[in-house]
Structure formats: C-alpha cells, structure tokens
Amino acid sequence: MGELRTLQVRFDTPIARWELPLLRGAIISLLSRDNTIYHNHEAGGLRYAYPLxxxxxxxxxxALVCVADGVDALGDLLQAESLETMIGKRHVTLRIEHIDADRHEVEMRDVPVIYQLSDWLPLNDKNYKLFERERGLVARVLKLQQILTGNILSMLKGVGIFVPSLLETEITAMTPMRSVKYKGVPLVTLDIQFATNVSLPDQIGLGRHASVGFGTLTRIRN
Known part of the structure; x- marks a missing residue:
C-alpha cells in the first residue's frame, strides 16, 4: 500500500496533558504565519485535512509527532532564531531531548493487529445524536466501529495511501465515556482496544483534535 514516514521529537520541557493546545500556540509563535502545516489553518479558516x-x-x-510531509517541516522549526517561547504563562526554552525516526510499511494483514486508542473523540454533534438513539450496547459498539473505520480511512487518505480492499475494525474493549472540555466546548472521550487488518504506525493521532493529543494510537505487542 505505501510507506509512511513518522518522526517523534521529545523536548526536555515537562508538560501537562491539558497544556498541549498551549504548546501548539507556543510553537506556532516561533514560525511565520504562512506555515500552515503547523497550525492547520488557511486564509479561509480551518484546513480540513489530516494534521501532519x-x-x-x-x-x-x-513532544511533536511529525507525519509524512510533516517530517520535512521540522526543519522550519529548527531554523527558527530561538526556541524561547511561552507555554501559557510559562517561559520555556525548547531543547530536543530525543528524536525517533521511522518508516512504517502500511499494509493489509491476514492476521489482525491489536491497538490501543487513548482519549479518542469519536462523536461530533451529528453522530452523538445518532449514537444516543442507539439503546443497545451492540448497536453502539457497531456505530463506534463505523466511526473508527472512517477515522482510519481519513488518516490514510490524508497521507496519500489508499486501501485496496475492505478495511475491517473490531472494538475488543472500551472504557466508559468521560466528559472533557476543549476550548470551552463539552466533548466525550474514551479509550478503546481494537483489532484491524491494516498495519499502522505508533503514536499517530486518529479522530477529532488529533493534533493536540486526542486519539493517540499505540500498537499492543504480545
């Protein structure tokens, strides 16, 4: 199907989970306004594409996780005059502590691969209402599997990889839904384990607000 480049960059700066949108703003402030790959906005508003x-x-x-063309864009940050910035009201200098580069072969598998998906935001206003109408647990899980399949296909399309055959997903475990707020908007998140017949790289994001730490994917190794 295709090779997908990823690059994990970890800084020596401690950060809380809720500060990730502030980290995004801090790094964007170091770059020129036309560097859309970091802020995922265009002149007309939000860039509706997978965040690289x-x-x-x-x-x-x-940390940063750079995907596909996002790997090349790391050079824009490293060429900044200074990596001194503000995370909220906190003054920091971002120093790289660890870099991990990978080239992952995305391919269909005969034996399903098992993943953990943490802090996944599957539901927008429209599909939340549809989800609420489903009274049975089985029907709700099937709805979530349908959304998960769409999230994976959207991600692959966003990096130029197209699935040649039927993509299958099966949720094998899930936590209760939790209420969170993002930019003042109430949302629901959950953690799931699932099996799928496509091989995906670790640490990429799936679903809504994947650019700021929601929907982080981890492969479960037996």
Whole structure:
C-alpha cells in the first residue's frame, strides 16, 4: 500500500496533558504565519485535512509527532532564531531531548493487529445524536466501529495511501465515556482496544483534535 514516514521529537520541557493546545500556540509563535502545516489553518479558516504536525505529551515531556510531509517541516522549526517561547504563562526554552525516526510499511494483514486508542473523540454533534438513539450496547459498539473505520480511512487518505480492499475494525474493549472540555466546548472521550487488518504506525493521532493529543494510537505487542 505505501510507506509512511513518522518522526517523534521529545523536548526536555515537562508538560501537562491539558497544556498541549498551549504548546501548539507556543510553537506556532516561533514560525511565520504562512506555515500552515503547523497550525492547520488557511486564509479561509480551518484546513480540513489530516494534521501532519501533532502536539503530544510523551513520558511527561512536550513532544511533536511529525507525519509524512510533516517530517520535512521540522526543519522550519529548527531554523527558527530561538526556541524561547511561552507555554501559557510559562517561559520555556525548547531543547530536543530525543528524536525517533521511522518508516512504517502500511499494509493489509491476514492476521489482525491489536491497538490501543487513548482519549479518542469519536462523536461530533451529528453522530452523538445518532449514537444516543442507539439503546443497545451492540448497536453502539457497531456505530463506534463505523466511526473508527472512517477515522482510519481519513488518516490514510490524508497521507496519500489508499486501501485496496475492505478495511475491517473490531472494538475488543472500551472504557466508559468521560466528559472533557476543549476550548470551552463539552466533548466525550474514551479509550478503546481494537483489532484491524491494516498495519499502522505508533503514536499517530486518529479522530477529532488529533493534533493536540486526542486519539493517540499505540500498537499492543504480545
């Protein structure tokens, strides 16, 4: 199907999970306004495409996950005059502590691969109402599987990889839904384990607000 480049960059700056949108703003402030790959906005508003720069907390530290063309865009940040910035009201100097580059072969698998998806935001206003109408647990899980499949296909399309056959997903475990707020908007998030017949790279984001730490994917190794 295709090779997908990823790059994890961890800084030496401790960060809380709720500060990730602030980290995003802090890094954007170091770059020119026309660097759309970091802020995922265009002149007309939001760029409705898979985010190629994602802001993460890894091992308690501020981090970036760069995907596809986002890997090349890291050079824009490294060429900034200074990496001194503000995370909210906190003055920091971002120093790179660890870099991990990978080339992952995205391919269909005969044996399903098992993943954990943390802080996943599957529901927007429209599908939340549809989800609420489903009274049975089985029907709700099927609805979530349908959304998850769409999230994976959208991500792959966003990096130029197209699935040649039927993509299958099966949710094998899930936590209760939790209420969170993002930019003052109430949302619901949950963690799931699922099996799928496509191989995906670790630490990429799936679903809504994947650029700021929601929907982080981790492969479960037996």
């Amino acid at each position: 720069i994602q802001y993460r907390q890894i091992d308690g530290k501020a």
